[in-house]
Each structure stands twice: as C-alpha cells, then as structure tokens.
Amino acid sequence: MNEVLAELTKVLEERKQKGEPDSSYVASLHHKGLNKILEKVGEEATETIIAAKDAERSGRTDLLVCETADLWFHSMVMLSHLGSGPQEVLDELARRFNLSGLEEKASRLDKK
Amino acid sequence: MNEVLAELTKVLEERKQKGEPDSSYVASLHHKGLNKILEKVGEEATETIIAAKDAERSGRTDLLVCETADLWFHSMVMLSHLGSGPQEVLDELARRFNLSGLEEKASRLDKK
C-alpha cells in the first residue's frame, strides 16, 4: 500500500489502541462511537462540496485539498472503527480498474 | 504515491483527455460538469454512511468497502476536474501526521 496511507493506518491504529480520549483526537472519536464518526464524514463531505464550488470560482484548490484530506482521514477512522481499512478500499479500486496493484497483492497472498 | 492511486490517477487522466462521453463513465462525468460530479460525491458519502450503519449491525464490511471506494473514486474525479489530485491530499495528510512520506517527497523535489 501507499507509504503515506500505510503509515497513517499505523498511526491511527496506535491511537485507537491507546484509548486516551483526552490526548488524541482519534481515540476521542472511537470513544464517542460510530455515530459521531459518521457525523464527521458527512460534515467533511459537505465542506468538500462547498470548497469545490469555491475552487471553481477562484481557481485555487488549497482549501479543497484540505477538506478532501479531512474527508479521507475521517473515512479511514470509520473503516478502522468497523474493523476494515484503506487497503481493502484500494484493492477494490484496483480490481475495478484492473490495475497491477492487484497483481502485486495477489503475488503477496501467494507467498503467504 | 501509492501504486494503486498513482495508476488510477493515470487511468482517470487518460479517460478525461479522451473526452468520449459515450465510451467512458469518467469522460461523461467531466462532460456533465462539476455539479454532476459533486452530486455523485454527496450521493456516495450518503451511501457510505448508510452502509456503515448496516455494517455496525451485521458485522460485514464488504458493502462499506465498495461505497468508500465509490466515494474516494468520485472525489478523485472531482480533484482532477479542478486541476488537483490525490498526491496533494496525501501530502497534506503526511504533513499533518508528520509522516515520512513527506520526507520522501521532499527528497524527490530536491532531485528535480
């Protein structure tokens, strides 16, 4: 998997395990539960859409990139909360588009 | 960048360039314009949230993974439509979480 997504997954899992709501935003989200995490996914999707309309007008994409990062980040927390992760999402995308990432994964699975 | 996201970006750009709405879903989205693309982002965010509530109940995440893939895919089409892409989003995530992916990118930039 992508080095950034792989590292981020590791960070997210560590913070989930620690379970110290005060010290970590991620632990706090897991502590508050799925509904709170999904509210954040919906909020960030809305902010992404608003930022895209503003980017269409201004020609600047910096805020849109930040909102999309928020959206992807919170959807990774959601996947983690339910026992899945970004690798499954990337595998699904690779499968749909017939990308070689899937072959690599298949060869990884072969080796197990 | 992640091999899957990098390859998918390439596929999405090729289909965007071709501009044959009939033959490609991606070209058709670009042809219909930003509002149509954002409607799909909102739709897929909603379907992701519903699938997460169903996954909470059933313990199965396969549909959730598919909906999240739809959400990420349509947000990549959105970024591409506005002249950005997933690399910028991953850089933003790496920067926030102080991940080494950023150092790698910095060293790539140094070599240019």
Add this chain to the structure above:
Amino acid sequence: MNEVLAELTKVLEERKQKGEPDSSYVASLHHKGLNKILEKVGEEATETIIAAKDAERSGRTDLLVCETADLWFHSMVMLSHLGSGPQEVLDELARRFNLSGLEEKASRLDKK
C-alpha cells in the same frame, strides 16, 4: 397544520397504502425500503447545497426552491416510512421557538 403540508401528508399516506410501485413514485420508494429513501434525502441535501452556491452567484433562487422542495418532500416520505410525520416536526419547531402554534395544538389536545 399548514394546509399544504396537511394535504400533502394525506396524498403521501394514500400513495403509501396503495403500494403500487409502478404507478406511484411514493409507493415505489416505500417498496424499495428505508435505505433508498435515505439515499434520496442525502442526494437532495447535496443538490440543495450546490443550488445555494449557484444562487449566491446568480442571484436567482428558483432552482434552490425546487431542490429544497425535493429535500422536504423526501424527508416527509422518510418520516412516513418510520411512522411519524411533519406535524411532529412542526410541533418541535413551535416548542423550541415558543410559537403560538403550540398553544393551538395544546388546545386541540385539551378538546380530545
């Protein structure tokens, strides 16, 4: 209740009862189930937000009014599907804002 909302509620309940998916959009939504209805609520919320951004720019609100009507309509179908309706929503708004609509309702309840 508002004559329009009251009449619309009656129409929606009649179409729900009939249960002929082919002949009525409302019956078809109830037949497809809650997830389909909620997908429509999410879709229409997204289209309302996009239309509001376009209205901000153009100064024209006709499309925004149509999208908001779609949003309210589908949220009424959602309430009906789960055994509630717009009267409960209006009562809640009256209660929060200390509106006389609530007193009228209280006096209606007294007469029962």
Add this chain to the structure above:
Amino acid sequence: MNEVLAELTKVLEERKQKGEPDSSYVASLHHKGLNKILEKVGEEATETIIAAKDAERSGRTDLLVCETADLWFHSMVMLSHLGSGPQEVLDELARRFNLSGLEEKASRLDKK
C-alpha cells in the same frame, strides 16, 4: 401558510434584521455567511440519516423528529439568507401535487 412556519419565518426575519451575533444563533449564522449555513444544512442532513437508521432499529422516532426539525430550520435560514422562504417551497410542493393550497394562494393574489 402554516401558522407555525409563518410565525417561525417572522421570528427568523426579526433575528436576521437585528444582526446581533452574540445574542442570537440565527443572527450569528447570517453573520458567518452562506458557507457556514450550508455546512449546518449538510450536518443536519447527515444526523437525520443516522437518526433514521437508529429509528429503524429501535422503533422510536423522537430523535429523528428533532434532527428533521434541525434540518428544516437550517434550510429556512438558508432560504432567508438568499432572499427566499418556506412559502415558495410550499407553493412548489402544492403545484407538483396539484393541492388546493395553491388555489388558496391564487385567490389571495387575486385580492391584492
């Protein structure tokens, strides 16, 4: 128009006019601008969808009614911010469903 929606519209317009962000939530929303109002519309749509999934499971609709009230309330603030209001939405619904509310409105317009 519905007595509750009509009264609420009056309250919302008064608070908008006053423009004292500290003393009124509605004035504060108008002061922060359209994007903030639309973020709230998106947030409340998400919370409505989550509450509907929970209502499906529990059979209780009280929280769903509150979230739908939040959604309708914030969409009324949005309409007001852009120079429209719930009457236009009700007229659109009456027109679509061929309800007598529209005839009443037509007769009101005749008298002007």
